[in-house]
Amino acid sequence: MSFLRHRDRGRVQRGADRLTPVPSDQVSGVMSLCALEPVSAVGLVQQMQRWSRWGRGDVVALGGLAHPIAAAWAVGSLMPFGLAGRSEHGLRAADSGEIWALAEHARPRLSRRGSVSGPAQDVAAVWGALSEQGQRSRHERWRQPVLTAPHMGGGLVSAYLGRRSSQAWVVQAVRPARPDEEELVLPASVDMFVGELGYDPTADGLGYRRHVSWLIEQGRSYIVLDDGAGHPIRPGSPREVAFKADVGALWRSPSGGVAQLTGVWTRPDLRGRGVGAAALAGVVDAVYRDHVGADGVVSLYVNDYNAAALALYQSLGFRQVGLFATVLL
Known part of the structure; x- marks a missing residue:
């Protein structure tokens, strides 16, 4: 009709x-x-x-x-x-x-x-x-569950490490990226973008690089660096981004702070090893601390067909509060 x-x-x-x-x-x-x-x-x-x-x-x-x-x-x-x-x-x-x-x-x-x-x-x-x-449209994604992170008195990290203490080095390494680390962060951001949207955003000019730079300058791009092989950095070892997540949207609403995480990415060779879950737990705690306060909300949305991501978020206690859709042009 x-x-x-x-x-x-x-x-x-x-x-x-x-x-x-x-x-x-x-x-x-x-x-x-x-x-x-x-x-x-x-x-x-x-x-x-x-x-x-x-x-x-x-x-x-x-x-x-x-x-x-x-x-x-x-x-x-x-x-x-x-x-x-x-x-x-x-x-x-x-x-x-x-x-x-x-x-x-x-x-x-x-x-x-x-x-x-x-x-x-x-x-x-x-x-x-x-x-x-x-x-x-180029692609239509009509079911993207909107999830919010749990509020936990001792922090999400403490709860997670109670189950996976071997990942303590990961959560200890979570921190905002520094401006001088942009060249490390940009390739990880581009890889995340290509995997999610199917094209290289840097091919269209400097807009995406400027966006990554802005997030870093605002203290809203969180990373975990490793030695390139899934181990903590040691003096003289290489440095690579093992995990990243951005506070893509942020608002001090009348009812409290609200942050929306975007660009959540774990380096492919580390997936399935618990690094992403540990790092995300650290990011959630950091965003509560740095941006929205204890009474705030940390949210994200995910494609319903991304079973691995949904399982990761559910394992950390995220719960669905709504539904988004994205039509790619």
């Missing part, structure tokens, strides 16, 4: 009227909307907080600027939040005219290797309109 039936097409203009560009100095309405579900909305908030200014239409609100029902980042990629409605918060779903207007606004702004990503129900709400307007 056509996304927008003939009798609905008269609603498009009214939908467009309610598609409001959000100036960078008038974000309070969108931020209040995102605060209703901070774990689900942290990616959108991260985009808004990273830039002090943006172009007209880069961020848009549906339903008005002061009290929007939904919002989206629309530069290169589309990151919607709220389109499907949140009845538990008294928010209606966007109507077909509003969704059509958002798709029409966003489609010319999408890059060749962009994406549509966010809460699965919101991505599904807009993808039909984008498809009908001619947008094609």
Whole structure:
């Protein structure tokens, strides 16, 4: 069935009227909307907080600027939040005219290797309109469980080492990468990206390198270095990245700090040896300590077909709190 039936097409203009560009100095309405579900909305908030200014239409609100029902980042990629409605918060779903207007606004702004990503129900709400307007996907990932790390009084590391004390050197080696280690971190980040998205991000220019550099400068790229063979570094030994994970999104929401881990990667020769689990336990504890506080939330999302990653997260006590989707363009 056509996304927008003939009798609905008269609603498009009214939908467009309610598609409001959000100036960078008038974000309070969108931020209040995102605060209703901070774990689900942290990616959108991260985009808004990273830039002090943006172009007209880069961020848009549906339903008005002061009290929007939904919002989206629309530069290169589309990151919607709220389109499907949140009845538990008294928010209606966007109507077909509003969704059509958002798709029409966003489609010319999408890059060749962009994406549509966010809460699965919101991505599904807009993808039909984008498809009908001619947008094609490279790959669609409709089930990406959103997981949150456990709060443990003694820390996740203590609980993990109680079962795997042989990995103590790994958790002791977890730390933020230093700026002078960018050349070590970049190849690991690229390998993670290629494995996840299927192409080398450095082939498109310096943008990805700048992103890696920014994460390191912000103290948000955590690493474990080893001697290249799965052992601690000793004087004179080589140094390689054994594990890395980034705090890809971060927000001090009204209800507490929220961090979303991205780029979780274990060097292929070390997979299945407990290094990834030990290192991730150390990263979670470090992110609570360094970024979100004891009352915060550390989250991540994972493809449902990645059985190894899901098993790792479950072994550490992560629990599912939502569902994301990503459509790769």
